[in-house]
Amino acid sequence: MLEVKELWKVYGPLTAVKGVSFSLKPGDIFGFIGSNGAGKTTTIRMISTLLEPTHGTATINGADIIRDPMGVRRQIGYMPDFFGLYDDVKVWEYLDFFATIYEVPPKQRNSVIDNVLELTDLTVKRDAFVQSLSRGMQQRLCLARCLVHDPALLLLDEPASGLDPRARAELKELIIELGRMGKIVIVSSHILPELADFCNCVGIIERGEMLAFGPVNQILRQIQPTRVLAITVLDGAGEVRTRLADMPHVLAAHLEDEHHLRVEFNGDHEQQSELLAALIQANVRVVQFHEEHANLEDVFMRLTTGAVQ
Amino acid sequence: MTFRELVIDNPLQIEFKRAFRRFFGVSRNGTLNAAILVLCVMVYSILMLVVITYREFMSPIAILILQLIMLTFIVPANLHGAIAAEREKRTWDMLLVAPITNAQIVIGKMIGGVLLLLFVSALLIPATVLSFAGDNDATFGKVLAAEAVVLGFAFFLAALSVFISARTKRAFAAQLTIYAVLILGLIVWPIFTSVLVPYREQGYLLFMHPYYALVRIWDPGSFGSMVGGASDQGLFTGWLQLIVYLGAAAVLTQVTIQSLTNSDGDAGPRR
Ligand SMILES: Nc1ncnc2c1ncn2[C@@H]1O[C@H](COP(=O)(O)OP(=O)(O)OP(=O)(O)O)[C@@H](O)[C@H]1O
Numbered sequence: 001m002l003e004v005k006e007l008w009k010v011y012g013p014l015t016a017v018k019g020v021s022f023s024l025k026p027g028d029i030f031g032f033i034g035s036n037g038a039g040k041t042t043t044i045r046m047i048s049t050l051l052e053p054t055h056g057t058a059t060i061n062g063a064d065i066i067r068d069p070m071g072v073r074r075q076i077g078y079m080p081d082f083f084g085l086y087d088d089v090k091v092w093e094y095l096d097f098f099a100t101i102y103e104v105p106p107k108q109r110n111s112v113i114d115n116v117l118e119l120t121d122l123t124v125k126r127d128a129f130v131q132s133l134s135r136g137m138q139q140r141l142c143l144a145r146c147l148v149h150d151p152a153l154l155l156l157d158e159p160a161s162g163l164d165p166r167a168r169a170e171l172k173e174l175i176i177e178l179g180r181m182g183k184i185v186i187v188s189s190h191i192l193p194e195l196a197d198f199c200n201c202v203g204i205i206e207r208g209e210m211l212a213f214g215p216v217n218q219i220l221r222q223i224q225p226t227r228v229l230a231i232t233v234l235d236g237a238g239e240v241r242t243r244l245a246d247m248p249h250v251l252a253a254h255l256e257d258e259h260h261l262r263v264e265f266n267g268d269h270e271q272q273s274e275l276l277a278a279l280i281q282a283n284v285r286v287v288q289f290h291e292e293h294a295n296l297e298d299v300f301m302r303l304t305t306g307a308v309q
Numbered sequence: 310m311t312f313r314e315l316v317i318d319n320p321l322q323i324e325f326k327r328a329f330r331r332f333f334g335v336s337r338n339g340t341l342n343a344a345i346l347v348l349c350v351m352v353y354s355i356l357m358l359v360v361i362t363y364r365e366f367m368s369p370i371a372i373l374i375l376q377l378i379m380l381t382f383i384v385p386a387n388l389h390g391a392i393a394a395e396r397e398k399r400t401w402d403m404l405l406v407a408p409i410t411n412a413q414i415v416i417g418k419m420i421g422g423v424l425l426l427l428f429v430s431a432l433l434i435p436a437t438v439l440s441f442a443g444d445n446d447a448t449f450g451k452v453l454a455a456e457a458v459v460l461g462f463a464f465f466l467a468a469l470s471v472f473i474s475a476r477t478k479r480a481f482a483a484q485l486t487i488y489a490v491l492i493l494g495l496i497v498w499p500i501f502t503s504v505l506v507p508y509r510e511q512g513y514l515l516f517m518h519p520y521y522a523l524v525r526i527w528d529p530g531s532f533g534s535m536v537g538g539a540s541d542q543g544l545f546t547g548w549l550q551l552i553v554y555l556g557a558a559a560v561l562t563q564v565t566i567q568s569l570t571n572s573d574g575d576a577g578p579r580r
């Protein structure tokens with residue numbers, strides 16, 4: 001259980017984070033969205049005990065980031081947005097070093113290292129030197145390092161940057177798997193569509209303020225309370241429009257061009273199917289009939305102004 | 310914090326392995342480093358040959374000054390990057406979020422430097438012993454007192470290097486700063502004091518100057534005879550210097566431990 005309470009960070013004249021609060025439970029995958037300079041990295045660094053908050057605090061399973069930073073560190077895995085790896089060590093030695101620091105008992109270290117290498121698909125590179133890995137492999141090694149002590153909370157700051165599409169898809173799978181293992185995962189990213197499919201929870205931050213927080217669907221509904229149906233007909237769209245306007249649950253019908261209509265609709269799925277049946281009974285020649293989903297990108301664009309401070 | 314946690318079980322011992330590898334050819338700069346190593350072995354062999362051949366004309370003080378000069382360069386060269394290079398390579402934050410104490414980090418970083426300075430000093434013991442043959446005034450007690458100054462200063466320099474490294478974002482900047490401090494302390498300060506106070510009282514202000522202290526220990530009469538007795542007799546025992554150096558090193562290390570900052574130079578909630 002992660003509880004973030006009113007976190008503030010002030011840098012002189014600039015307030016980077018203004019009272020961010022949220023809480024997450026085991027298994028939650030939280031997508032942290034915001035434009036450049038919105039305050040994502042600052043928030044993540046405060047939770048990871050790297051940066052002292054000006055006000056506010058956060059607790060992870062009862063351990064407070066200010067009063068018990070060691071207790072917090074034992075439970076978190078942090079992957080920075082930019083990071084380097086030590087030269088002149090082999091992959092397994094790198095992991096062994098961190099396993100030692102994270103107090104993994106010596107007898108279990110080898111099996112733990114094998115497990116995390118397996119999980120991140122790096123088994124074949126076990127004895128390679130760290131500096132010989134490609135960027136994507138280094139990214140995965142960094143993630144493997146975060147996992148050696150089986151943390152309850154993972155803080156991944158833009159883990160997908162620099163990865164090719166395949167590696168990105170694999171990373172996504174891995175994050176979903178981590179959520180299934182009961183960890184709390186916080187992922188910050190700019191690539192919104194990517195986050196939407198695997199996060200069960202998103203937060204949108206701008207200029208240090210959390211504008212929206214909650215499950216993706218709930219946020220979408222907040223932004224767009226009525227549903228929009230897109231209808232394409234073979235001919236006579238103008239006539240169809242007048243007919244639609246009188247039908248139940250239709251709030252408004254707009255003519256896009258001679259084939260396309262957009263309907264604001266506040267009924268449920270059953271009423272939606274009745275609407276389609278009514279159109280067909282009236283001999284309207286329907287080519288397409290579907291609901292237009294708002295996506296995260298729309299929500300993001302609508303909520304934020306793109307202003308930076 | 311026990312000795313065991315700080316030294317014997319300190320995970321940062323991986324640094325030795327890295328330093329060793331850097332010199333024995335597995336990394337990119339392997340060849341260059343191996344060449345430097347060969348050069349060092351050659352210089353050392355020549356030094357030993359010279360000392361053996363001309364031991365009748367040698368004095369332990371010459372070897373002790375050589376040791377001091379070497380350590381003045383080797384210690385900062387080895388330790389300037391201890392923390393600054395981690396910041397520069399962006400590995401530092403990942404160490405700070407781990408459940409390892411500041412003391413473990415700082416002491417772990419210093420162990421390697423201390424071992425190296427002890428190793429270099431040990432290499433020079435045979436030459437020091439051999440050169441007794443050429444100096445009738447050399448006594449075992451004087452050599453020990455001088456060695457106390459040299460090692461004490463080297464420990465202090467190790468602590469100073471890590472202290473400066475902890476306050477810098479780039480290894481190169483740390484190295485420049487350390488050498489700038491050394492130039493100020495070892496060259497500018499003596500010039501300044503020679504203008505400021507009478508020659509016979511300079512010893513008070515140069516108490517911590519290792520080169521000055523070495524000469525005074527080796528030849529207590531030298532300064533006094535010139536100006537009719539320096540007023541600071543008894544200050545340059547060597548052991549007094551050692552105690553002050555070690556005390557200063559301990560204070561610097563403690564300050565470093567308590568003021569560690571993250572990669573941006575901001576303090577986190579560390580105790
Ligand atoms: N050490 C610092 N000193 C002063 N200001 C800082 C510092 N670190 C961050 N800031 C400021 O705080 C604000 C938030 O920065 P932060 O790095 O958290 O943004 P972000 O959401 O991670 O952006 P990005 O998507 O570009 O990574 C920015 O305006 C930044 O300039």
Ligand SMILES: [Mg+2]
Pocket residue numbers: 040041042081157
């Ligand atoms: Mg960022």
